[in-house]
Amino acid sequence: MLSFILRRILEAIPTLLILITISFFLIRFAPGSPFTTERKMPPEVLANIEAKYGFDKPLYEQYWSYISGLAQGDLGPSFVYKDYSVSELVATAFPVSLKIGLTVFVVSVVLGVFLGILAALYQNTWADYTIMSFSVAGIVIPSYVVAPLLILLFAIYLKWLPAGGWNDGGWQYMLLPVVAMAKGFTGYIARIMRGSMIEVLNQDFIRTARAKGLPTRTIMLRHALRPAMMPLASVLGPAMVGVITGSVVIENIFGIPGMGQLFVNGALNRDYSMVLGLTILVGALTIAFNAIVDIAYAYIDPKIRYS
Amino acid sequence: MDRITLIYRNFIRLGWLKDIRVLPAYVVILLFVSACSDPGTERPGQPSGKQLVRGNSTEPNTLDPAAQPGQGVYILWDMYEGLVQSGPDGSVQPAAAERWESEDFEVYTFHLRKNARWSNGDPVTAEDFVYSWRRLASPESPDRQGWFLGSIKVKNARQITEGKLPPEQLGVAALDSHTFQVTLEQPSAIFVDSLTHYALLPVHRATVEGHPDLWTRPRYHVSNGAFRLEEWSVNERVMLVPNEHYWDRENVHLDSVVFLPISSLTAEFNRYRAGDLHITQSIPPAQFDRLRTSVPAEVRAPLVTATFMLDFNGKQPPLDDSNLRKALAYAIDRDTMTSNVLGRGERPAYTLTPATMRAYELPDSHWSQWSQQERERVALRLYREAGYSIAQPLKLEIKYPADEAARAKVGAIAAMWKRVLGIETKLTHLEQNVLDDHLLRSNYQVATWNLFAEFNEPYSALSVMLSESAGPVNGYRDSNYDQLLAQAMQAADTTARNAIYLQAELRFSEDMRATPVYQLTDRKLVKPFVSGYSDHLLGFIYSKDLSIIDH
Numbered sequence: 001m002l003s004f005i006l007r008r009i010l011e012a013i014p015t016l017l018i019l020i021t022i023s024f025f026l027i028r029f030a031p032g033s034p035f036t037t038e039r040k041m042p043p044e045v046l047a048n049i050e051a052k053y054g055f056d057k058p059l060y061e062q063y064w065s066y067i068s069g070l071a072q073g074d075l076g077p078s079f080v081y082k083d084y085s086v087s088e089l090v091a092t093a094f095p096v097s098l099k100i101g102l103t104v105f106v107v108s109v110v111l112g113v114f115l116g117i118l119a120a121l122y123q124n125t126w127a128d129y130t131i132m133s134f135s136v137a138g139i140v141i142p143s144y145v146v147a148p149l150l151i152l153l154f155a156i157y158l159k160w161l162p163a164g165g166w167n168d169g170g171w172q173y174m175l176l177p178v179v180a181m182a183k184g185f186t187g188y189i190a191r192i193m194r195g196s197m198i199e200v201l202n203q204d205f206i207r208t209a210r211a212k213g214l215p216t217r218t219i220m221l222r223h224a225l226r227p228a229m230m231p232l233a234s235v236l237g238p239a240m241v242g243v244i245t246g247s248v249v250i251e252n253i254f255g256i257p258g259m260g261q262l263f264v265n266g267a268l269n270r271d272y273s274m275v276l277g278l279t280i281l282v283g284a285l286t287i288a289f290n291a292i293v294d295i296a297y298a299y300i301d302p303k304i305r306y307s
Numbered sequence: 308m309d310r311i312t313l314i315y316r317n318f319i320r321l322g323w324l325k326d327i328r329v330l331p332a333y334v335v336i337l338l339f340v341s342a343c344s345d346p347g348t349e350r351p352g353q354p355s356g357k358q359l360v361r362g363n364s365t366e367p368n369t370l371d372p373a374a375q376p377g378q379g380v381y382i383l384w385d386m387y388e389g390l391v392q393s394g395p396d397g398s399v400q401p402a403a404a405e406r407w408e409s410e411d412f413e414v415y416t417f418h419l420r421k422n423a424r425w426s427n428g429d430p431v432t433a434e435d436f437v438y439s440w441r442r443l444a445s446p447e448s449p450d451r452q453g454w455f456l457g458s459i460k461v462k463n464a465r466q467i468t469e470g471k472l473p474p475e476q477l478g479v480a481a482l483d484s485h486t487f488q489v490t491l492e493q494p495s496a497i498f499v500d501s502l503t504h505y506a507l508l509p510v511h512r513a514t515v516e517g518h519p520d521l522w523t524r525p526r527y528h529v530s531n532g533a534f535r536l537e538e539w540s541v542n543e544r545v546m547l548v549p550n551e552h553y554w555d556r557e558n559v560h561l562d563s564v565v566f567l568p569i570s571s572l573t574a575e576f577n578r579y580r581a582g583d584l585h586i587t588q589s590i591p592p593a594q595f596d597r598l599r600t601s602v603p604a605e606v607r608a609p610l611v612t613a614t615f616m617l618d619f620n621g622k623q624p625p626l627d628d629s630n631l632r633k634a635l636a637y638a639i640d641r642d643t644m645t646s647n648v649l650g651r652g653e654r655p656a657y658t659l660t661p662a663t664m665r666a667y668e669l670p671d672s673h674w675s676q677w678s679q680q681e682r683e684r685v686a687l688r689l690y691r692e693a694g695y696s697i698a699q700p701l702k703l704e705i706k707y708p709a710d711e712a713a714r715a716k717v718g719a720i721a722a723m724w725k726r727v728l729g730i731e732t733k734l735t736h737l738e739q740n741v742l743d744d745h746l747l748r749s750n751y752q753v754a755t756w757n758l759f760a761e762f763n764e765p766y767s768a769l770s771v772m773l774s775e776s777a778g779p780v781n782g783y784r785d786s787n788y789d790q791l792l793a794q795a796m797q798a799a800d801t802t803a804r805n806a807i808y809l810q811a812e813l814r815f816s817e818d819m820r821a822t823p824v825y826q827l828t829d830r831k832l833v834k835p836f837v838s839g840y841s842d843h844l845l846g847f848i849y850s851k852d853l854s855i856i857d858h
Contacts, residue, residue: 032740046747048446048468081541082369083523092541148573155581163581164574165567166543252571255578257542265366265542270740 008291023279034079034270076273086277097258101244108185116193138187147180147253164255177254197228237293241285357855362575362588363566370523372508373443373451385850386530387508397763397844412494419485424552426535433481439509440479446470452506459501462490495796500764533559533851560854590830605832608652609842612661612760613827621782621820631693636822637686638727645825648719656823658812660765667805683727690728697729705753709736765808783820
C-alpha cells in the first residue's frame with residue numbers, strides 16, 4: 001500500500017508539470033494582456049509596464065522564471081488584484097469554497113445515497129417515481145434558474161434569508177447557495193445509487209441472504225451497501241474537486257468570495273499568474289482525490305488489492 | 308513574515324475545519340435549525356443604523372490611488388481627499404486646499420487647510436503632496452498613472468516617467484508645511500479643473516514606505532478623507548468608517564459605508580430589492596422601463612461625460628478615405644438610436660466633447676445641425692463618390708464587446724448603414740480584453756469604445772485624440788489639432804478657450820477617424836431614505852455628502 005501511494009505521488013509530478021506547461025503557453029497565446037484596459041493608455045506606457053513584469057523577454061525565459069519561482073512556492077503577484085499575491089488570494093478564497101463545497105458534498109451524499117436506496121427498494125412504486133422525478137428535475141434545471149428563484153422567494157418575498165453575501169459563512173448566508181448547488185448533485189448521486197443498488201439486489205449472494213431469512217435491514221446494510229457504493233466512489237473523487245473549488249454561477253449570484261470569482265476574473269482579465277495558480281491547485285486536488293478513490297476501492301472491493 | 312501570518316490567520320478563522328469528523332452532525336443540525344427557526348422580524352444581511360451600502364460592480368484592482376484603480380474610484384474618493392473636489396455641476400471646490408492662486412497660470416500655489424489630518428492624527432502637509440506626486444511620476448512603477456501628470460503639463464513629469472530625470476526634478480515644492488506649489492511646463496488655465504482626477508490623491512508617506520506591500524490593508528492603511536478603511540474582504544466587501552481626525556468630521560453623518568463588488572446586474576438588483584443595498588452601480592436594462600414607471604423616485608439616469616464612439620481604422624483601405632468615414636458617420640440616425648434602441652435618457656452625440664460640458668455653439672454648417680435626411684443624402688453622395696453602390700456594396704466588420712446591450716446597438720448601426728447606403732456589415736463580438744488588444748494593434752475596421760472625460764473641461768475629452776495619446780491606433784495624428792489643444796490650455800479667457808475647442812472639434816470632424824454616437828447615462832437605483840444624493844456631471848458620488856434618514 002505504501003509503495004502504491006509513493007508511486008502515485010511520483011506520478012503526479014510529471015502530470016502536474018505537463019499541466020502547468022500547457023496552461024502557461026495557452027494563456028499566453030490568448031489575445032490581450034493583463035494590462036490592456038478600456039481606458040486608452042499611451043502605447044509607450046504600456047510597453048514600460050510590460051517590461052516591468054518581464055513580458056518583453058522571450059517566452060521560454062518567462063516560462064523558466066515562472067517554474068523556478070514555483071519550485072520555491074511562489075505563485076507570483078496577481079495582476080488584477082494588485083495589492084495581493086496569488087497565494088494570499090487563494091488562501092482566503094479556498095476556505096470559503098471549501099466550506100460551501102464540503103457542506104454541499106455531505107448533504108448530497110447523505111441525501112442522495114438515502115434516496116437512491118429508497119428508490120431501489122421500492123422500485124417502480126410511487127416512491128421510486130417521486131424520488132426519480134425530483135432527481136431528474138434537480139439535474140436538468142440549471143442552478144442559474146433555481147438560485148434567483150430561491151432568492152426571490154426566501155429573500156425578497158418572505159424576507160427570511162439574505163439575498164446574498166457571505167459574512168464569514170453564517171448559516172443563513174450558506175443555506176440558499178448550498179441548496180442551489182446540492183440539488184443537482186443529490187439527484188445525480190440518487191440516480192447512480194438506485195441503479196447500482198438494483199443491480200446488486202438481483203445478485204445471487206443477496207438471494208442467498210434472503211433465503212437464509214436475514215431481515216431486509218441487515219441485507220441492505222451488511223451485504224448490499226458496500227458493493228452498491230462502488231460505482232459511486234469513482235464519481236465522488238472528481239465531483240468532490242468540482243464542488244470544493246467553487247461554482248462560478250453560484251458565487252456570482254450570491255456574491256460569495258470564493259474560488260469561482262477568482263477563476264472568472266483571472267481568465268477575463270488575463271491574470272496569468274492567477275489562472276496558473278488555480279490550475280495547479282485544481283490539478284493537484286484532482287490527482288489527489290483520484291488517488292484517494294483508488295485507495296478507497298481497495299477497502300470497498302475485495303477483488304482489488306495493491307501490492 | 309507579515310504575509311505568512313496573514314495567510315495563517317485566514318486559515319484559523321475556519322476553526323471548525325479542525326473537527327472535520329463532526330461535519331455530518333453539523334450539517335444535520337444546520338438543516339434542523341434552519342427548518343425550525345422563527346423567521347422573526349430582524350432579517351440577517353440588512354444594514355443597520357446609519358450604514359450606507361453601495362454597489363461597486365467589481366472588486367477594486369487596488370486601493371492605491373496612483374495605480375490604475377479600475378472600479379475602485381468611489382472608494383478612493385471617500386477615503387482620500389485631494390487638493391480640490393468636484394461639485395455636482397462639475398465645478399471645482401476647495402478640499403484639502405482651502406484656496407489657491409496663480410498669476411501666470413504657470414506656477415500655482417495651494418494653501419492647505421491647517422486643520423486637515425490623516426486618519427492616524429498626523430497633519431496633512433504640503434510635503435505629503437510632494438511625496439505623493441513624485442511617487443506617481445516615478446518610473447519604478449509604470450502601472451501607476453504617472454502619464455496623467457505629463458498630460459496636465461506638470462514640469463518634467465514626462466521625462467521622469469520615461470526615466471530620463473529623477474523624480475526630485477518634478478515641478479512640485481513645499482514652500483512651507485501648508486503651502487504646496489506646482490510649476491508647469493507651459494501656462495495652463497485648466498490646471499485646477501484637472502486636479503479632481505483620482506490619481507492625484509495623496510498617500511501617507513510613513514505608511515507607504517513602512518509597509519510597501521501591505522499599506523493598503525485595513526491594518527495599516529492611513530488616509531486623509533472623510534472615511535478610513537476598516538475592512539477589506541476580496542470579492543465580498545470593502546467597509547469604511549469615518550476618519551475621526553477629518554477636518555469636517557461633524558458633517559459626516561454615516562456610521563459606515565460598505566461597498567459590495569457585485570458584477571451581475573441582476574444579483575445587484577435583487578440585493579437592492581431585498582434591502583441589502585442602498586445605491587446600485589447600475590440597473591439591469593430589461594428592468595429599466597418598468598422601474599421608471601413603478602418607482603420613478605428611486606431611478607436615476609443622469610447624462611454623464613462619457614460618449615459611445617465608433618472608431619474607424621484609417622490606417623488601411625477602405626477606411627483610409629475620410630469621405631467614406633464621413634458617409635458612415637452621417638448615415639447613423641442618432642435620434643432613432645437614443646429614443647428607440649436605447650431609450651434610457653441617452654442623448655445623440657456629434658462631438659467628442661459631451662454636449663452637457665460644451666459651452667459653445669456649433670456653426671450651422673456643421674453636420675450636427677443638418678436634418679437627418681440631409682445627412683443621409685450627403686452620406687449617399689460621399690459613398691458613391693468613393694466608388695461603392697448597391698451593385699457593389701462596401702463590406703465592413705464591426706468589432707464590439709460581447710454583451711447583450713452592445714449587440715442591440717451595433718445591430719442598429721449595421722441596419723442603418725444597410726438602409727441608407729446598402730453596406731453589408733459583419734458583427735463580431737469579442738471579449739473586452741481581446742477587443743482592447745485588437746484596438747491597440749489597429750487590428751479592426753470599425754470598433755466600439757467609450758470615451759470618458761475625466762475632469763470637467765472639454766480638454767479632457769479632446770485630448771484623447773492627441774498624437775501623444777491613443778489617437779494613433781486609428782491613425783489620427785494631426786499637428787494642427789495638437790497645436791490647437793495646446794493653445795486652448797493656455798487661453799485664460801473662457802470664451803477664447805471655447806472658440807479654440809470648437810476649431811479642434813471642427814478639425815477632427817473633417818477627418819472623422821472616429822465618430823461619437825451618443826452620450827451615456829449613469830443609471831442607478833437610490834433608496835428614498837438616502838438623503839443628500841445628487842446627480843453628478845462626471846459621476847462622482849461622495850459618501851460624505853450622504854446620510855440615512857429614519858425610515
